[in-house]
Amino acid sequence: MCGICGIAGYKEDPVKSIEAMKNALIRRGPDDDGNFIDANKQVVIGHRRLSIIDLTDTGSQPMKSLNGQYVIAFNGEIYNAGKLRSEMEVYNGRLNLRGTSDTEILLEAIASWGLKTALEKCRGMWAISLYDRSNGDIMLTRDRIGEKPLYYGKVGGQFVWASDLNAISVVPGAKLQVDKRIIPIYLRYGYIPAPYTIYKDVYKLEPGTILKISAPYDEWKIERYYDISEVAGYGQSHRFTGSEEEAADRLEMLLKDALRGQMLSDVPLGAFLSGGVDSTVVVSMMQQLSSSDSPVRTFTIGFEEKEFNEAAFAAETAKHLGTKHTEMYVGYKDVMDLLPELAYAYGEPFGDSSQLPTMLVSKMTKQHVTVALSGDAGDELFCGYNTYKDARNGLSVLQNKLSFLKGGLRSGVGKAVDKLDRITVMRDGTLSDNIHKANQVLNTDTIEGYYRAMNDNADVYRLILPDQETIDPPKIIETIYPDGLMQEPENNLMLMDMLQYLPDDILTKVDRAGMFYSLETRIPLLDADVIDFAWSLPLEYKMDGGITKKILRNILYRHVPRELMDRPKKGFSVPVNKWLWEGDMRMWAETLMDDAKAIASDYIDVQALNSIWYNYQTSGKWSKIIWHALMLEAWLIK
Secondary structure, eight states, rough: EEEEEEEEEOOOOHHHHHHHHHHHHTTTTSSSSEEEETTTTTTEEEEEEEEOOOOOOOOSSSEEOOTEEEEEEEEEEEHHHHHHHHHHHHHOOOOOSSSOOOOHHHHHHHHOOOOOHHHOOOOOEEEEEEEETOOOOEEEEEEEEEEEOOOOEEETTEEEEESSHHHHTTTTTTTOOOOOHHHHHHHHHHHTTBBSSSSSTEEETTTEEEEEOOOOSSSEEEEESOHHHHHHHHHHHHHOOOOOOHHHHHHHHHHHHHHHTOOOOOOOOEEEEEHHHHHHHHHHHHHSOOOOOSEEEEEEEEEEEEEEOOOHHHHHHHHHOOEEEEEEOHHHHHHHHHGGGGHHHHSSOOOOTHHHHHHHHHHHHTTTTEEOOOOOOHHHHOOOOHHHHHHHHHHHHHHTTTTOOOOOHHHHHHHHHHTSSSHHHHHTOOOSSSGGGHHHHHTTOOHHHHHHHOOOOHHGGGGOOGGGOOOOOOOOOOHHOOOOOSSSHHHHHHIIIIIIIIIIIIHHHHHHHHHHOOOOEEEEGOHHHHHHHHHHHHHHHHHHHHTTHHHHHHHHHHHHOOHHHHHHOOOOOOHHHHHHHHHHHHHHHHHHHHHHHHHHHTOOOHHHHHHHHHHHHHHHHEEEEEEEHHHHHHHHHH
């Protein structure tokens, strides 16, 4: 795991520029660093290293290919590097590699097969900067689903790229401007979907794509080498025809294959264990693959508030599986100490409050290991969110209750609700109620539409947006969500989340939290073969009779007693609602809103935000808008 950066067509001292960028990436790679400069083409590439595989200097980067044509700066891990080497040696003879790093094998695979073919053969996670010395071309690419980040754009007349927005913001000559069009999108979702960032002219490279730019580095082209929509569609048109038991056998085999690669490390390795289905499946498979004298190390954090605490369940599970378990209970002070770090850790406004426990467990885990596996992506692949069930049930209830409203009349009622005066809405204390979603709900006839409406808070967020007529945010939801692509609506809902929510919220949260503490995180459920198989499964193997993640549970019950796992889903969260209502966090929020008032007024209606805050404090009605706005203000004044 590392941090990468570069400048093409540089205007300033290239060494000074790249050193500034690398310094901003030091948490992503504290162990080593290096530069490559091509003065003729005016290209400089930097790398910061977190040593995981091949801890010697032979793994240092930027790295040149054996034939001297390519230079790579690589962030990530290639789990099937050994197989790639064997395949190359079948055709090319023995490779006289300098070391044992997966970076060098990846680089030689690119030299042998070309970038696109090499990526298609790779199993892993990555953000790659590849420079072709023969013609000056630069290629940037990101892994299939988006585990590793990569940002790029024109800054100060230069083409720049980096693993972190903080590294781009320190480029000499950079005068980054906040893109006001993005503020409504951020407030709406609590994150900024790719390809956009908070800055004008700076972008996130989308997962599964390759960007190519040639001298003089003014224009770039992007092509897609992996499309999850195509994978999902193909899987559903070529469904697995075996029994449910055979499907569980196959999935268990694929997970073990994935874990054999992901458990390779030259540094201490462990796993997050929440006590939920996904992380327990991962840990149970890891424990089976580990030797009896080297149990898996597992880590969890607990909270004093019982409704948010799963540490006791995790401890029971760890005891049953025989892992070497570490737990730490965190409280109010731990969260308060973390608040000043959030804006820098995430690089741009990020409003998923589960960032707090994710950073806390990462900090604790790093004290013991350098690599941690997680159970993320189980919900999106195996129909795990309760909201998937709620969407079908909710639409049915809505249609029954509103059956007397026909067509245009129903739409007219929705538009009338939409025009409610925003100050009246705030005074009435309805921000947490569904009235702000009523227009969308009243105008939908599909489960997909209902799901969007119940997860889209556009109406309430626009309450704090000034000059709405002058803001034209990019169309996100209309292009990313493919209604009706597959037969069952639940499959469409999972695909919606894999296209946007998973990479731009969940994976962003996990990567930034881990990297802030120089902890590499790996996600076995995002193995390409596991993804392919998951999308080939009949829906009833995932959700049946209200049971979510059914196939994962079937595997889990082979290794863990059912009574340990059959309990309501809690999610990974902290009681932010309660904490903002009292004590030091309330004081922090009110001080932040006061300190940020001047600069925030350029982007939001601070008077309206104050009204919302007052409404929350007096009525107790919680809305995500408060946390989203606080994270925006914290970022603006960082």
